[in-house]
Amino acid sequence: MxxxxxxxxxxxxxxEEPVSEFDPKSMRKTKPGxxxxxxxxxxxxxFLLGFPFLWKSVEIYRAPLPFREIDHFxxxxxxxxxLFPCHFQAILIGxxxxxxxxxxxxxxxxxxxxxxTPQCGACSASYTVSVSVDSDAICAVDFDSDDEAVDELxxxxxxxPAGERKVYSVVVVNRDEDVRAVxxxxxxxxxxxxVSEAAALSRAAEIFVKxxxxxxxxxxxxxxxxxxxxxxGRIVLSFNLLNANPNDGVYDWEFQKIEETVLAPVIxxxxxxxxxxxxxxxxxxxxxxxxxxxxxxxxxxIFNTKDLPFFVNSNEWHLDTSVAAGGRSKIxxxxxxxxxxxxxxxxxxxxxxxxxxxxxxxxxxxxxVIVWNPEDPGDTPDSKQPVRHKISYxxxxxxxxxxxxQLRQLFGLKSDNLFVGSSGTSRLLASDRGFTLWELDVLSRxxxxxxxxxxxxxxxxxxxxxxxxxxxxxxxxxxKQVHYSxxxxxxxxxxASLGVYDASAVASRQARSLAEDAFYxxxxxxxxxxxxEHCFAVYSPFFLPVSMHVLLAALREWRRHKQENKKYLAxxxxxNKAS
Amino acid sequence: MLFKIRTLFDSMAVTxxxxxxxxxxxxxxFSNSPFAHGFPSSSSDTTMHTNNWAVLVxxxxxxxxxxxxxxxxxxxxTVKRLGIxxxxxxxMLADDMACNARNKYPAQVFNNENHKLNLYGDNVEVDxxxxxxxxxxxxxxxxxxxxxxxxxxxxxxxxxxxxxxxxMTGHGGDEFLKFQDxxxxxxxxxxxAVKQMKEKRRFKELLIMVDTCQAATLFSQLQSxxxxxxxxxxxxxxxxxxxxxxDVGVSVxxxxxxxxxxxxERLNMYDNASLxxxxxxxxxxxLMSTAYYRTDLYQRRLEEVPVTNFFGSVxxxxxxxxxxxxxxxxxSGRADIKTSPDKMVTxxxxxxxxxxxVLDQSSDQKQAKEHMMQDxxxxxxxxxxSFKNKVQTVEExxxxxxxxxxxxxxxxxxxxxx
Numbered sequence: 001m002x003x004x005x006x007x008x009x010x011x012x013x014x015x016e017e018p019v020s021e022f023d024p025k026s027m028r029k030t031k032p033g034x035x036x037x038x039x040x041x042x043x044x045x046x047f048l049l050g051f052p053f054l055w056k057s058v059e060i061y062r063a064p065l066p067f068r069e070i071d072h073f074x075x076x077x078x079x080x081x082x083l084f085p086c087h088f089q090a091i092l093i094g095x096x097x098x099x100x101x102x103x104x105x106x107x108x109x110x111x112x113x114x115x116x117t118p119q120c121g122a123c124s125a126s127y128t129v130s131v132s133v134d135s136d137a138i139c140a141v142d143f144d145s146d147d148e149a150v151d152e153l154x155x156x157x158x159x160x161p162a163g164e165r166k167v168y169s170v171v172v173v174n175r176d177e178d179v180r181a182v183x184x185x186x187x188x189x190x191x192x193x194x195v196s197e198a199a200a201l202s203r204a205a206e207i208f209v210k211x212x213x214x215x216x217x218x219x220x221x222x223x224x225x226x227x228x229x230x231x232x233g234r235i236v237l238s239f240n241l242l243n244a245n246p247n248d249g250v251y252d253w254e255f256q257k258i259e260e261t262v263l264a265p266v267i268x269x270x271x272x273x274x275x276x277x278x279x280x281x282x283x284x285x286x287x288x289x290x291x292x293x294x295x296x297x298x299x300x301x302i303f304n305t306k307d308l309p310f311f312v313n314s315n316e317w318h319l320d321t322s323v324a325a326g327g328r329s330k331i332x333x334x335x336x337x338x339x340x341x342x343x344x345x346x347x348x349x350x351x352x353x354x355x356x357x358x359x360x361x362x363x364x365x366x367x368x369v370i371v372w373n374p375e376d377p378g379d380t381p382d383s384k385q386p387v388r389h390k391i392s393y394x395x396x397x398x399x400x401x402x403x404x405x406q407l408r409q410l411f412g413l414k415s416d417n418l419f420v421g422s423s424g425t426s427r428l429l430a431s432d433r434g435f436t437l438w439e440l441d442v443l444s445r446x447x448x449x450x451x452x453x454x455x456x457x458x459x460x461x462x463x464x465x466x467x468x469x470x471x472x473x474x475x476x477x478x479x480k481q482v483h484y485s486x487x488x489x490x491x492x493x494x495x496a497s498l499g500v501y502d503a504s505a506v507a508s509r510q511a512r513s514l515a516e517d518a519f520y521x522x523x524x525x526x527x528x529x530x531x532x533e534h535c536f537a538v539y540s541p542f543f544l545p546v547s548m549h550v551l552l553a554a555l556r557e558w559r560r561h562k563q564e565n566k567k568y569l570a571x572x573x574x575x576n577k578a579s
Numbered sequence: 580m581l582f583k584i585r586t587l588f589d590s591m592a593v594t595x596x597x598x599x600x601x602x603x604x605x606x607x608x609f610s611n612s613p614f615a616h617g618f619p620s621s622s623s624d625t626t627m628h629t630n631n632w633a634v635l636v637x638x639x640x641x642x643x644x645x646x647x648x649x650x651x652x653x654x655x656x657t658v659k660r661l662g663i664x665x666x667x668x669x670x671m672l673a674d675d676m677a678c679n680a681r682n683k684y685p686a687q688v689f690n691n692e693n694h695k696l697n698l699y700g701d702n703v704e705v706d707x708x709x710x711x712x713x714x715x716x717x718x719x720x721x722x723x724x725x726x727x728x729x730x731x732x733x734x735x736x737x738x739x740x741x742x743x744x745x746x747m748t749g750h751g752g753d754e755f756l757k758f759q760d761x762x763x764x765x766x767x768x769x770x771x772a773v774k775q776m777k778e779k780r781r782f783k784e785l786l787i788m789v790d791t792c793q794a795a796t797l798f799s800q801l802q803s804x805x806x807x808x809x810x811x812x813x814x815x816x817x818x819x820x821x822x823x824x825x826d827v828g829v830s831v832x833x834x835x836x837x838x839x840x841x842x843x844e845r846l847n848m849y850d851n852a853s854l855x856x857x858x859x860x861x862x863x864x865x866l867m868s869t870a871y872y873r874t875d876l877y878q879r880r881l882e883e884v885p886v887t888n889f890f891g892s893v894x895x896x897x898x899x900x901x902x903x904x905x906x907x908x909x910x911s912g913r914a915d916i917k918t919s920p921d922k923m924v925t926x927x928x929x930x931x932x933x934x935x936x937v938l939d940q941s942s943d944q945k946q947a948k949e950h951m952m953q954d955x956x957x958x959x960x961x962x963x964x965s966f967k968n969k970v971q972t973v974e975e976x977x978x979x980x981x982x983x984x985x986x987x988x989x990x991x992x993x994x995x996x997x
Contacts, residue, residue: 223626223627224626224738224739224740224780225626225627225629225739225740289662289848305896305898308894308896308898309893309894309895309896310662310848310849310893311896312894314662314663314664314665314666314667314892315659315664315665315702319666320666320731322731325731326727327725327727327729327731327734327736348898350898356898356899357900357901357902358898358899358900358901358902360898360899361896361897361898361899362896362897362899363629363894363895363896363897364627364629364740364895364897365629365630365738365740366629366630366894368899370899398902401902401903401904402899402902402903404902404903405899405900405901405902405903406899408903409897409899414900415899415900415901415902415903416900416901417901417903430903430904430905431905432905434903434905457778458779461775461778461779465775519779520722520723520724520725521724522719522724522725522726522727524724525715525718525719525724
């Protein structure tokens with residue numbers, strides 16, 4: 001109840017009657033009580049005490065993300081491309097005792113061939129070069145024997161134990177024969193023949209730069225369509241045997257045997273680059289989509305390269321039936337197509353008129369198709385049951401050799417064994433693991449590069465997204481994944497600077513997969529979030545009216561108390577003056 | 580005084596949404612610079628076009644929206660006919676027309692009153708049906724943020740070489756699209772999702788076709804490069820249905836989709852009609868609305884882009900020149916399974932063999948087990964393994980079981996007597 005206080009009336013001083021001067025409107029005899037004030041103040045205090053609890057309860061949980069580190073990481077990768085230390089070694093044999101070239105000349109020749117701006121994954125500017133002459137161990141190698149044996153012998157002398165730094169070597173042997181260059185399965189190559197020192201130097205430099213560093217491809221741009229590794233670092237190789245018309249004969253294969261002999265070493269070799277698993281199936285009644293025509297010259301049915309984009313009949317070839325592949329793995333399909341008897345034999349004709357030796361083609365990021373023609377087509381059987389055949393092991397091996405070539409193509413390498421350079425053609429030896437050691441180095445470097453860039457972009461997008469939506473909940477898991485991703489990426493960079501290619505590839509793959517997990521976390525949905533208007537609209541009807549009343553009451557009580565106090569003090573002074 | 584503060588508050592609270600949008604778009608445009616050293620990641624010109632995807636969304640349900648489902652199914656059929664396989668089509672339908680109680684032709688959906696074509700006839704694979712067609716699921720499909728248990732067939736597994744066709748039909752309005760009568764998809768949400776797709780490089784080029792009222796407003800907020808969008812009507816215009824099928828009782832197709840299908844029925848997989856001919860085939864007088872398309876975010880010229888770039892499936896192919904022959908491989912290799920017995924045991928644990936070597940393997944396995952038995956010092960284990968061996972060697976399992984049952988009966992009698 002509000003008490004209207006009137007302005008204090010100036011008291012008329014009538015010293016003879018102090019009691020009659022008592023003006024109830026401006027004075028009071030007793031001290032004002034504190035009960036009402038304490039009551040209202042305690043209610044206000046409880047509101048004030050409860051407010052931080054309310055605030056905490058409607059707070060949006062956001063796990064702290066290291067935005068600055070993410071920006072720093074992206075900036076670091078942008079400014080300085082990831083380069084690896086490389087070591088080159090040239091050994092000259094059979095020249096006269098005083099060679100006129102030194103390591104500086106070789107360094108000059110190499111830097112001549114490398115471009116000014118190094119691409120990501122290339123060698124850093126501080127590569128080491130050494131030139132040595134007539135080492136005894138190498139002289140003992142007999143260069144007359146066949147290439148495989150020479151390769152093995154060179155490996156036993158040049159190759160150090162695993163864990164030592166990787167040195168790429170070129171051995172130049174001055175002999176009396178035609179010049180030929182061979183690149184081995186490990187990390188060395190040799191040039192033998194009548195070659196002058198200067199020519200040897202330039203050829204060696206070319207092999208170093210174009211073959212060992214760039215992998216036999218054009219320098220540079222890492223094309224995303226030749227990086228078939230899924231976002232979680234896995235690839236599923238799906239091998240499918242397609243019988244176009246099983247009425248003519250059902251073909252089956254012994255996949256397990258060929259998997260152990262051919263595929264297992266390749267999977268093992270590619271382990272740093274990707275985690276590969278293999279599946280296989282046999283399908284029936286799977287005709288192709290394109291048409292072929294009979295050609296008398298080749299006495300077979302011909303389809304040409306213009307039909308290739310229409311070959312895969314996606315409606316009837318149910319290839320993507322893998323249950324084991326996770327949502328972010330990459331599936332590569334390898335199809336072995338057995339044509340029907342009325343289209344036998346089916347051959348692929350190239351634009352130059354020749355018939356393809358392999359009868360196969362790839363589609364980047366999808367897989368490859370090989371057309372296999374059986375020995376003779378089935379005759380129309382009298383019995384109702386189609387005749388069952390099993391593809392012989394030798395035929396299957398040949399088919400899988402083509403598959404290996406296709407796998408290499410899908411990774412961006414070439415499937416044949418020649419390198420044509422400006423100073424001549426070199427022969428590349430083939431490895432039974434599908435990839436030679438130096439090719440694996442190239443793949444590791446490029447995949448490290450690609451993965452780290454992808455990781456940086458993903459983390460950057462995530463940090464921008466999170467910062468632009470300040471009321472989006474960020475769970476702990478995302479924070480942890482981002483942290484681990486940055487740590488592993490740093491580890492990958494450290495390994496790269498040390499020159500440990502496969503460890504850096506594995507770490508970069510892990511970093512990329514963690515960054516993708518964080519970005520694709522299902523709780524990040526940028527649909528309009530728990531917005532501030534929503535919060536305000538929910539809580540204000542509860543608290544605003546009540547708090548307004550509480551505040552007003554406290555204020556009023558405080559004012560009243562002060563007035564009553566003033567009145568009491570006025571009375572007190574009057575008494576004192578009178579007495 | 581308190582009221583004044585409150586109104587200020589309100590006006591402040593309304594603007595954050597737009598603030599967020601600008602904040603989001605602003606800094607990201609500047610910081611997404613291409614890597615300076617030749618890494619071609621951000622420019623879509625250098626990646627190869629490797630595959631095509633189609634996301635077809637029908638956002639209506641209930642019988643009177645028959646034409647929307649017919650629209651979507653017609654486009655599904657067209658896209659499949661031109662070559663995109665089911666595994667690269669995400670079809671979102673409410674799917675309540677074909678088996679609706681009001682459907683006079685059960686399990687049949689037509690898009691023309693001549694009933695020549697049954698759209699629901701063969702092999703329709705709907706990925707999101709019924710109540711799964713929600714704004715959240717749609718945005719999850721676009722951005723790729725699914726729960727881990729979602730199967731691959733329900734995910735948009737595109738990569739940086741993919742061209743995606745996004746077709747949406749239903750009821751829409753100014754800057755929104757209505758989803759199943761309960762939710763709305765706002766144009767800024769769609770723009771946001773496309774932006775995130777572009778940042779994660781989930782597409783090379785994106786074609787958005789929208790067949791709703793005021794369709795062009797739905798893609799008005801788009802900013803990402805590489806996106807081409809066409810809508811059936813502009814702001815303030817309605818999109819109309821084509822004709823009413825008096826037999827079925829509802830309108831069966833919309834005008835925009837009808838003329839789109841008329842264009843595609845003349846094509847097959849090998850044709851290379853261009854997108855500009857498709858866009859020019861829309862006549863505002865027959866459509867009764869203006870089909871508006873925006874090309875400001877799209878770099879290529881429409882005359883050069885064949886429609887099969889989005890509606891068909893043309894694979895990039897490279898011929899394999901040679902087989903990769905390693906000369907050191909022997910033909911026998913590890914095909915010999917008769918290796919040492921301890922290796923046999925581990926191999927058997929891993930593989931399940933189906934060829935004729937099973938018998939050899941089981942005998943080797945037994946030998947290995949006997950070796951193991953003798954090595955074991957513990958008598959109990961020895962007893963158990965010998966028992967297990969004996970049990971495994973028993974040929975007539977049925978007779979053993981019968982003997983066991985027969986011996987159990989006297990035991991039973993004994994126990995009841997006691």
